[in-house]
């Protein structure tokens with residue numbers, strides 16, 4: 466994918482589309498506004514605080530205690546508070562917006578920020594449903610905004626090495642990839658009763674475009690992840706990272722067939738999304754199995770400590786040190802079971818000795834230095850803000866990854882496979898499934914969205 470859109474004509478066009486977007490000079494400090502000060506929002510502020518070319522200008526939060534903690538943490542006595550993020554988008558000191566809210570807000574906030582002339586760093590998973598991703602890409606391109614996705618793991622040197630190894634053909638034909646996330650959080654996170662929302666939480670603004678539901682403490686901070694209204698569960702939460710790496714390493718951007726099985730079988734809490742899920746994706750020339758186990762006893766990780774890229778001549782295990790396992794080249798006849806030996810006319814073994822397809826590289830060559838991928842991804846976005854070249858984890862990449870994970874959840878919820886047309890971005894031959902590619906926004910956010918599409 467072309468990672469530069471900064472043609473002179475395009476850039477001047479950007480000035481017309483969003484005339485209040487500041488043109489950043491090489492020595493200008495970049496003004497950042499943050500939406501959401503939660504688990505990851507705090508990390509983002511900590512990372513950007515260390516960067517001397519950045520000024521932390523503003524914070525938007527709907528939970529007052531977090532607003533106050535966040536403002537103090539920013540360390541800028543002049544940092545502005547915006548309970549309503551839309552006011553922050555009018556602030557001319559804000560060049561870029563970092564969106565760290567729950568998933569159901571990512572698309573609308575990003576689109577509005579683009580329309581307001583801001584560049585955006587938006588957390589993964591990019592979207593709550595497939596159609597949002599195309600709206601976001603269109604907005605980024607229309608308003609000539611740099612929209613980076615928080616899939617920082619792609620920036621790891623080990624991932625670049627893995628991509629080179631696959632492209633080199635060393636592994637032979639890579640026909641399957643296995644990835645997953647295993648842990649054991651039995652018995653789960655409990656059941657939370659319906660109560661009034663805390664007086665210092667603007668629950669209506671937290672819900673935003675999501676359906677109105679009675680408040681429980683799980684339907685807000687952190688635990689929103691287990692509810693379909695705000696998230697796709699671990700399939701969108703964790704697979705967003707793994708599939709992003711895989712798309713980059715295998716140089717693909719969409720499956721054509723997806724089938725997923727599972728459910729919330731084990732955890733004894735009020736979450737809705739699966740705790741056990743397998744998804745099988747057909748990509749051009751290979752398959753991917755992604756497994757989620759939230760309540761797995763015993764060996765947690767069947768993938769040898771990483772994601773497996775399995776070829777005909779070798780397997781690459783993507784982890785800190787990219788383990789490369791060469792296959793032994795054998796005479797196929799020698800691999801046939803023999804027991805007492807085949808009777809006359811059966812296959813005959815030979816004396817041919819197995820030899821490795823390649824020598825594994827010395828360990829130090831395969832082991833990239835430990836990196837701070839979060840900081841690298843942010844640095845890349847800041848650089849794209851100055852150069853007007855697309856960021857490494859661009860919104861289109863995030864959209865394609867999120868799409869694959871949403872298709873898995875659609876398959877799981879319908880109980881059948883779905884065929885995907887990546888060019889038309891539609892599900893083939895299944896109207897019920899295709900209808901799940903889009904969801905309604907709650908009023909008045911449907912009108913807000915319509916005004917910027």
Ligand SMILES: NC(=O)c1ccc[n+]([C@@H]2O[C@H](COP(=O)([O-])OP(=O)(O)OC[C@H]3O[C@@H](n4cnc5c(N)ncnc54)[C@H](O)[C@@H]3O)[C@@H](O)[C@H]2O)c1
Pocket residue numbers: 500501502503504505506525526527528531548550565566567568570588589590615616617670671672673685686687688702
């Ligand atoms: N890149 C990563 O490695 C990584 C890690 C963790 C989380 N995430 C992603 O970050 C997002 C947030 O996750 P989290 O764990 O930080 O959640 P969280 O619940 O801890 O934080 C989200 C914050 O957003 C605030 N918020 C909600 N609606 C808002 C609105 N309308 N205006 C302003 N603030 C609003 C909430 O009050 C909350 O403080 C999720 O999409 C998650 O997938 C990414």
